[in-house]
Amino acid sequence: MNVSRSDALVRRLGDHSELDALARDLKDSLKGLGEGSPQVAPEVAALALRLNDKLSSHLRSEEDVLFHALERIRAMGSEVRSLRSEHEVLRLQSVGVRHLAARAADEGAQAAAAVALLGPLADSFLETLGRHACREEEVVFPSAAQILGEDRFAALVEEMDAVERREQSRAGRG
Ligand SMILES: [Fe+2]
Numbered sequence: 001m002n003v004s005r006s007d008a009l010v011r012r013l014g015d016h017s018e019l020d021a022l023a024r025d026l027k028d029s030l031k032g033l034g035e036g037s038p039q040v041a042p043e044v045a046a047l048a049l050r051l052n053d054k055l056s057s058h059l060r061s062e063e064d065v066l067f068h069a070l071e072r073i074r075a076m077g078s079e080v081r082s083l084r085s086e087h088e089v090l091r092l093q094s095v096g097v098r099h100l101a102a103r104a105a106d107e108g109a110q111a112a113a114a115v116a117l118l119g120p121l122a123d124s125f126l127e128t129l130g131r132h133a134c135r136e137e138e139v140v141f142p143s144a145a146q147i148l149g150e151d152r153f154a155a156l157v158e159e160m161d162a163v164e165r166r167e168q169s170r171a172g173r174g
């Protein structure tokens with residue numbers, strides 16, 4: 001199926017919206033935890049896991065498809081290197097949030113310490129995620145569509161969707 005450049009952009013932005021919705025849900029449930037409601041810890045842990053899964057497949061699809069294509073364009077080299085390093089930061093933050101949220105929910109001796117560490121790390125993670133998505137939406141995707149051309153960009157979005165589906169089914173939660 002062929003999709004137009006604008007359809008392709010809308011689809012890619014939709015994927016960011018899904019991440020954003022999960023991030024907002026996580027932030028809301030963390031607020032409850034920070035306000036002394038330990039009963040929300042399992043919900044926080046479940047959301048952190050979902051967000052980590054979604055983020056992993058999203059980042060992989062961008063790296064394997066779009067970044068790979070952009071790296072062949074000399075003028076985009078430093079931009080893509082910088083985006084890849086932001087992805088690494090996001091992965092580390094997300095895994096940290098996932099582990100701390102699981103620890104906060106297990107009601108063990110370290111649960112209180114995990115809750116205390118979780119808030120600041122989650123704030124940094126969600127801030128990095130928002131800034132990164134904004135950069136892609138406002139700079140990277142429009143530039144890619146312009147440089148690569150409408151049809152090529154639309155084809156890459158379809159490839160990214162396919163990678164995401166494969167990654168999510170591999171994780172068993174797709
Ligand atoms: Fe990205």
Ligand SMILES: [Fe+2]
Binds near residue numbers: 016062133
């Ligand atoms: Fe993205």
